[in-house]
Amino acid sequence: MTSRRDFFRSAGIAGAAVAATTVSRVALAAIPEPVIETTADTRGPLTPPTGRPYNPVVTLNGWTLPWRMKDGVKEFHLVAEPVVREMAPGFKAHLWGYNGQSPGPTIEVVEGDRVRIYVTNRLPERTSVHWHGQRLPNGMDGVSGLTQPAIPPGKTFVYEFVARRPGTFMYHPHADEMTQMAMGMMGFWVTHPKGRHPLIATVDRDYVFLLNAYDIDPGSYTPKTMTMLDFNLWSWNSRIFPGIAPLVARKNDRVRIRIGNLTMTNHPMHIHGHEFEVTGTDGGPVPKSARWPEVTTDIAVGQMRQIEFIADEEGDWAFHCHKSHHTMNAMGHDVPNLIGVDHSGLAERISKLVPGYMAMGERGMGDMADMKMPLPENTAPMMTGDGPFGSVEMGGMFSVFKVRRDQKPGDYSDPGWFRHPPGTVAHEVGAAPPAAPPPAGHDHGASSMPLVQPQDIEVQVRKPAAGAHDHH
Secondary structure (H helix, E strand, O other): OHHHHHHHHHHOOOOHHHHHHHOHHHHHOOOOOOOEEEOOOOOOOOOOOOOOOOOOEOOOOEEEEEEEEEEEEEEEEEEEEEEEEEOOOOEEEEEEEOOOOOOOOOEEEEOEEEEEEEEOOOOOOOOOOEEOOOEEEEEEHHOEEEEEEEEEEOOOEEEEEEEEOOEEEEEOOOOOOOHHHHHOOOEEEEEEEOOOOOOOOOOOOEEEEEEEEEEOOOOOOOOOOOOOOOOOEEEEOOOOOOOOOOOEEEEEEEEEEEEEEOOOOOOEEOOOOOEEEEEEEEEEEOOOHOEEEEEEEEEEOOOOEEEEEEEOOEEEEEEEEHHHHHOEEEEOOOOOOOOOOOOHHHHHHHHOOOOOOOOOOOOOHHHHHHHOOOOOOOOOOOOOOOOOOOOOOOEEEEEEEEEEOOOOOOOOOOOOOOOOOOOOOOOOOOOOOOOOOOOOOOOOOOOOOOOOOOOOOOOOOOOOOOOOOOOO
């Protein structure tokens, strides 16, 4: 993470240039330093250094925004800006987000907190922030033109309200939102209860992430913001499998997973090996009489769902959207089905006219996971990621929920592949059981599985020119 001083330096604004703007040093000193984060690692929980205590969440491939206390008010600083988001190892996208990331950092507060959020606009167009699901004064609701003037480029606005009810919420623009949300502008908000709550249980692990989708042509960097339905990259927190970190738990932990949907369609979220209950929405906690066991819950557009369960089955359990096209990357939508068609020799003849051509689909799409076919630069393969027993033919909205009896409390590191007890792995009749996976503790970095990608393309973002930064 970087400080406000580093932020202005990286934006090309030296100390003298800051002093030369219309902002006085007194005004600058009154605003908390923005914290900028550019890596896609899952950060550990941010233990509250001030204010009421609470059990913090962990943002999948993300982080929680630090704050400062000033006269009893919890102050945050969001910076809306162009960012580069690594969606998977070797594949990066030009997006818009907050504080160096898309989605922006999670904001955590406690029921009854008075919060003050400074929002600096470093985008090339005006913006606003809507605090989705919050009860607040109408003028703080963040709908540009209706409840407030839009925030011009280079300006800083301030929002202030009391977090009146506990729950799972989010934030996003209500200014040119078709463009800005399609470019990745969104973030998570959690309001913790101020004490014991009859409908909100204490949990051992509390994960959060947002569902989002992009249409980025192979070999390009910027989403097509006019796309309505035919997205080719389905992501969690702007990450696609195998770039999505695993969710880990100690056996018998009580686990809460909070999910928000800001795509253009619904997502039936499905977990293997466990049953859960939906315990909350963005409307508040669900009464216990209205809960029932599920293994899949559908999350519609603009909805938040929090699910809870006991992680009482050891293993590496798949966790994914159950729409099959949403567990693929970089999908084409006009590819003919060639299953059963004999096109032997066709690729060789066509490749003389079109170098690099490859015929696909004669036996299905599974072969594509094994083909190390060349890709345009900065392109995510459709499905890839090697598990302990071979290729995992998934992409997009897919990760692994890892339960271990020896995972320490508060330890969110990847424990490596599960060591299956003898005789508990499916195998060919008459053949020896498959070899054991690598020892536990193998480092997989920020991914559930390793990704084979020949190139790592670095791209840059353009931000408004220096000197266009003002505070109001």
